[in-house]
Amino acid sequence: MVRLVDQAGPIRWRLCRLAGWPVVLLLAGLGTACIPQARAPMPSETGDAGWAAYQCDGQTVRARAGEDQAELVLDGRAKSLPRVRSASGARYAATQPPRIEFWNKGDQAVLVVADETRECRRLDGPARPFSARGHEPGWALALAEGRLTLDWQYGEKTLARPLGPFKATRRGWRYAETTGHGDLTLALDETICHDSATGVPHPMTVDIVVGDTRLQGCGGRPENLLSGPPWRVEDLNERGVIDRSMLTLEFATDGTLAGLAGCNRYHGAYAVTGEGLSTGSFAATRKACAPALMNQEARFLETLQAVVRFSFSETGALVLETAQGNRILARR
Known part of the structure; x- marks a missing residue:
């Protein structure tokens, strides 16, 4: 125990609580004082007033609408949109390409990205269960x-x-x-x-x-990190991919994994386990292509069937890895 001493003698102390937090109670003579112990701030504890979350055709968008502009978090990137004239609701739009518009109507909203319009509904919390x-x-x-x-x-x-x-x-x-x-x-x-x-x-x-x-x-x-829009493969076993060839990964919420293998379409199954990611054997169509494409397709499917774990790079790329260290790198 630490002993504190002032001119009146030793200062006794004990832990007490103030508003649910541990504090130190100092007893010096007849005086007492509760002093809150320092704590690290909770994440998102400051500077987060006024935000709302919307589900826009399967995509979560966060917005904080103000009198003159709106802050938008879309695909993990922050956007600032100035307010523009509208007949009803509050409408915000980017002044430079790419086209982004957000039209706030209370519990409903409309999001426009490029030429795609998405209907949005306000969320009341994280998806349950x-x-x-x-x-x-x-x-x-x-x-x-x-x-x-x-x-x-x-x-x-x-x-x-x-x-x-x-x-x-x-x-x-x-x-x-x-x-x-x-x-x-x-x-x-x-x-x-x-x-x-x-x-x-x-x-x-x-x-x-x-x-x-x-x-x-x-x-x-963990499956929610994989499902959604298709992933396009950028690198196969650190050898790149053939120019203009299309290798994709489409993880469905029902455990189906399908996509393009460069020449043929394939489909199979995947599962996220307590230890990582597992895949089964894949069936594919039987179209013939140039030998280089067929060789790449065979390597891709062989690697995909051996995947045991997944992770994400610092730049957001999906990394699928086998027990032997072979890797598939893909982005959206």
Whole structure:
């Protein structure tokens, strides 16, 4: 124990709580004072007022609309759009190519990218059911059917209660309420998180504070990082790909993996496991092409069938890797 001394004698201290946070209580003579202990700020804790999240034909878009301009986060990139005249609602549009427009109408919105128009609806939180977990100490979070369940300290402590409202942030979601275990705060950020035990990537980084305990880990379904628009292969086993040849990867939510192999179309299955990514054998059409294309196609399918893990490069490229170290690199 640290002993503090002033002219009146030793200063005694103990831990107390103030608004759910651990504090130091100083006892000096007849005076007392609660002094909050310093803590690191929660992710997305400051500068995130006014954000809203929308689902625009399968794509999540975040927007903060102001009187003169709107901030838009689209495909992980931030855009600033000035406000333009509109008959109804608040409309914002880029002044230079590429064409981007966002027309805010409360719980509904319209997003225009190039010549594609997407109808949007406002979201009230992360897609449910949602689960997250972390290690050392072990914990697990589940959001489903209007309830929040949190186990921590390897199951020794449990919290279960009705789920309240979320607030959107620039990068994800924030949730806060007071519980019997103290103040509870969840920060769910849409940044790729690698499980500290398995290395498997997840779509969300999760930071939880419950009482005076902080829990950090990963959340969301890893499959969500793969599914969506097709991936186009840029490199095969560090040998590039033949100019103007088309190799693609289309991960469906039902576990189907299909695409173009350079000459023929292929289809098969994939699964994200606790240890990584597994694929089965692939069937393909039987069209004949130039020998170079056929050789590349054979190497591509052979490598794809041997994939055991996936990750993402610093620039956002998808990397599929075999146990022998062969790699497929693809981008959207």
